Amino acid sequence: MTRPTSEAEYLARMVPPSVRGVDRRTLLRGALGVGALLGAGGLAACGNGGTSGQGVPTGAVTGTVTVGSNQSDAVPKAAVKAYMDAFSKANAGTTVKINTVDHNTFQENINNYLQGSPDDVFTWFAGYRMQFFASKGLVGDISDVWANMQGMSDAMKKASTAEDGKQYFVPITNYPWAIFYRKSLFKEKGYEVPKTLDDLNALGAQMKKDGLDPIAFGDKDGWPAMGTFDQINLRVNGYDFHVSLMAGKESWTDPKVKKVFDTWAGILPIHQPDSLGRTWQEAAQSLQQKKSGMYLLGAFVAQQFTKGAEQDDLDFFTFPEVDSTIGTDAIEAPIDGFMMSARPKNEAAAKKLLQYISQPEAQLLALKADPSVIATNDKADTSGYTALQKKSVEFVKSAKSIAQFMDRDTRPDFASTVMIPAIQDFIKNPKDIDGLLTKIEAQKKSIFTS
Amino acid sequence: MSDQTLTSNPVDPVRARESALLRPREGGARSGRRWLLPVVLTIVSLIWLFPLLLALVNSFRDYAYTAKNGYISWGGFTLDNYKNAWEQGDFGLHFWNSAIITVPAVLLTLFLSACVAFVVARFSWKINIALLGFFMAANLLPPQALLIPVYRMFRSIEVPFWFSESGTLLNSFQGLILVNVAFQTGFCAFVLSNYMKALPKELYESAVIDGAGITRQFFQITLPLCRPALAALAVLQTTWVYNEFFWATVLLQQGDKFPVTSSLNNLRGQFFTDNNLVAAGSMIIAIPTLVIFFLLQRHFVAGLTLGATKG
């Protein structure tokens, strides 16, 4: 028999068989009765939704629903509380219990968390990792929540779908990666937004003459440079090859991959030198201080700029075109959202909560915390958006294909133990590309075949 | 002349020894150069303190100011960092969690390792070497290697719900305390056994002749004499268990159960870190370990041992 998952069930086990009914529902009802008799308190876990597979309840839900959140910063934490409170108000009788763990720890411990006693609903990201959990049975199928979802684009639905065709993820916010710059600096020096790789190189040369570092760069943490690789790969080889490479289906010694690194080596001279000792925050600060001209990063770079005039001075353009047959319609825009654990204690309320999260009301509350991201629901009211956010919305909407970022698109063990050191090696020594690719391929074979 | 034997000053050997040790040694350093030692030590101490002073000063500075003018500037002082750190990091709750974890863990560790060390040092049995090796080697593996096996083990051990609200040892303070104890006992047993070995057997002879059993020998002879070592270990253990983070994150699953080290992570933003705020938070976190250190420092100074049997 499986381990009891709640106090009620535990107590139920103690009830002798002669008193117990046979099926699970009777068992639990009996347990609640016995529990009451024994004076046991604890979570009341049954909503009206009943057992799984019954879909999102249209009626009221009750009980406590637990939420695991990685939004540990002060402002996002308040925002989460705001929309969770709004949900409780809209559904009288439900309480939302938020379990906040600092974002780093939450991510690092996700395996242990999901295999322990996870909350009913928890924050996570779209991408490979989401699909991985689905295939391992660690998260719950929420296709029924998607059945009637309004305002989510097909791209969003695709990003929330696992290999078995079912949905396991509800998006809430996302943000694009692009090359950011300060409008005032460009105006002052008469720079123009580059459209092709040659334009970028020319602009870089111009900036260098003016005493600036053309492209800020800080890869001490290992992951920022992955963004550069992704962008170049999307431009040089296209979205399909990129996805395939991330999935381990292509060889890293393929000449296509070599071309990516060759291209990167070509523009490395216009990046800030000594990037391996510089954090991305320091690099962003060099952009803010007008010591560098451009920075390839996610929209969160705006957080390094003070609100108001400084943030409004920020603008971005997509990574320039390298191959005219491929163009620039593929972008990277990581999506954040929520998932449901495999065996939630209050499935009905959990699904209703997820449905609520997909709606504009909750999303706009989330945006209050972080004005550098945008809502994922198309129906969200964008009138309150800053200029940067409005541009992000356009940017994401007009993209044909959206990638999630290397460490979410491929196996995390490959991304962190192989790619991070490999890319750092490349930055240190951009000459030995063949040797590097052979090493990556050997390790990739070892990992992906396990 | 100072007479340090027990018979002439049975009332407070601790004080006698302490004052003897604190008195500058007569005729030690050549009198002209007696100032050299304090000067050297002061310089060393200041060098050692310098990085921390740098951080302390900056924890009182406003981030906007240092971001603009760099850290080598002067100005922008404020107490806000401390106030904000306390609130944002939810220090009240997490300090309490840390106390629940650290105090029992340290006490239990010291007690258990003293037991083992006593047996190993007191008796000359063949098994002693194996025992010592057993405990020492337990300390050699990086804890990270043991995280997952212990996690799995705890997850499968069922305990009653009044003991742990998850029904297993996972997500319980008791499990975390036990793990810390297991991990630190090896090191402490090893260190204490060496200190205890330095105690001469004659000490125990008089006790045994008096009819003292093992329990009395342990509590009345060995432990008091190991006071410096126990104090030093108490300081070290408190620091380690208190600052430990990996076990806590793996074995506890709820954010409001995490110890105070997680508060620092709460101060570190996902995309934006106010370093001065983190510095202030780190200073706050350091306070308990500093307090323990100052409280126990007296015991490093006093050392009473072998004189007890002379004369």
Add this chain to the structure above:
Amino acid sequence: MATTRKYKGIDQLSGRDKIVVGLMVVVPTLIVLWLVWLPAIGSVLLSFTNWDGIGPLSGIKTVGLKNYQDIATIYPPFWPAIQHNLIWLGVMFFIATPLGMLFAVLIDRGAAGTRFYQTSIYLPVVLSLALIGFVWQLIYSRDQGLLNAITGGSTDWYGDPSVNLWAALLAASWRHAGYIMLLYLAGLKGVDPSLREAAKVDGASERTTFFRVVLPVMRPINIIVLVVTFIESLRAFDLVWVINKGRNGLELISTLVTQNVVGEASRIGFGSALATIMLLISSVLVFVYLRIAMKED
């Protein structure tokens, strides 16, 4: 209430005493066995699998020595990590530990202000890693750090793999010396002053007293300090992790284990193989120590 017992020697044990001694040994041993050794054996066994930490134990597949092969041949950070650990050991052994011992000896002399000195030197050990990391970042940062501001240079102390190990070692020695000082000081305080006074009466200088009288008596403590230095060098982890998670010139075996085991990467089998290698190296140390200890008895 002295029960008259026939004195047969100090190792005689009554029945009750035998139980007490038994418990004193068995309880700690069981706890350590259960929570350290069993998982350690589990770890060693896992090193022969490619488990990712998820799913039932029955679903684990064994891969024989593949992990070890991969580590030795295609895992680029491994051999640099071994090298760095050896350098770490050398610096700790020849510089940091003797420094700590020296401080302990100097402080033990009893000059005024001894508490201030002890506190200052020990403080780095007490403080959390986050603070230590911030502190040295203030000093070592390429763009905003003190060192470059004073020297006017632009050395990338943390990012340049040819200097960052030494930068980290400076910070580590700063910490390690305090830790050794504490252990050694406690040992020195346990040395009977009458020994020293006897030597002085005999006309020995401070130096001779220390080397001829105190040091030999401190032999068990000396051995502790040496073993602790070796172990800490092997297990060196915290500072490097805080700097850059042990990459780009700061690879150490313990950081490699952590990178693989902790976090989303979850290469439990592979990480366990790295940990087993660490265990094997450490076991050599334990063996050597036990030989020395056996010779004593």
